[in-house]
Amino acid sequence: MRETLRDYLPEGSAEPVADWFDSHPVKLRISASRRSKLGDFRSGTPASPPVISINHNLNPYSFLITLLHEMAHAEVYSDNKRRVKPHGNQWKQAYQRLAFPFIQSGIFPDDVRSAFHHYLQNPMASSTASIPLAEALRAFDPHKDVILVSQLPPDALFALNDGRVFKRGDKLRKRYRCLCLNNKRLYLFSPLAEIIPIMDAKLPA
Numbered sequence: 001m002r003e004t005l006r007d008y009l010p011e012g013s014a015e016p017v018a019d020w021f022d023s024h025p026v027k028l029r030i031s032a033s034r035r036s037k038l039g040d041f042r043s044g045t046p047a048s049p050p051v052i053s054i055n056h057n058l059n060p061y062s063f064l065i066t067l068l069h070e071m072a073h074a075e076v077y078s079d080n081k082r083r084v085k086p087h088g089n090q091w092k093q094a095y096q097r098l099a100f101p102f103i104q105s106g107i108f109p110d111d112v113r114s115a116f117h118h119y120l121q122n123p124m125a126s127s128t129a130s131i132p133l134a135e136a137l138r139a140f141d142p143h144k145d146v147i148l149v150s151q152l153p154p155d156a157l158f159a160l161n162d163g164r165v166f167k168r169g170d171k172l173r174k175r176y177r178c179l180c181l182n183n184k185r186l187y188l189f190s191p192l193a194e195i196i197p198i199m200d201a202k203l204p205a
Contacts, residue, residue: 001028009067010060010107017067020098026074028067029053038128039066041073043081050074059140061112065127068099087125096120111136131174134192149176150191157181157198165198 001021005014008030021028031039031053038058044050052070054063072094076084084090102108103117115133128134152158152168159165166187169177175188189195 004028004030008054008056008058008060008063010064012105013064013102013107016101017064017071020071024071024074024078026050026052026071030056033057038062038126039070041070041077043077050077059137059142061108061140062127062137064102064107065099065116065133065137068102069095069123069127071098087123092123095123109136109140111139128192131191138192146194147197148191149178149189149193149195152195152197158195159198160195166195 002014002018005018005028009017027049029051033055037055039052039054042051042053052067052074054067054070058066072091073086075094075098076090080090099116099120103113103120106113108116112133115130115136119127119130119133124130127137147158149158149168150171154168154170156168157165158168163182165181166178166189167181168189169179169186171177171191172188175190178187178189179185180187
């Protein structure tokens, strides 16, 4: 367990995480990449222990933050089974308690530490829902030749893999309002949405 964790976690964090697994009857599974989630917790059955799975391709800081998220689920389930909300107060308190020692230890780079600390004041169901935290973590991902909707100028055109074409509009509070040229409907895009720019294109008359 410890050697496996050292391959995926930031330096200095594998030992305390391994100690947690030593004291909790929970298995860790390194999963294939999943677009719909970064990790999950499954409560197990009478014949098998609970399992935490984390996507293998996360950068070390994303891996640790996601793992702590799921460890909090495991603790809350152990204490309460399904009697409380999955991301209710008990989970938030468990997540904060598990995460704060890592924030205080200096394991995280300053920008990630600051964004994670702010996120933990009222953690959401997914760390990617926090744009500042997602942006700070993305800087440590392996380089990908992608374009984000936030990198486009206003009124630029872009496409998605499903063939729909959009015109980028103004940023609202957190997301960009974009017009779909296929159906004339408005959609909201996260600043971190990966898109296909359409160069030198003109809007239809």
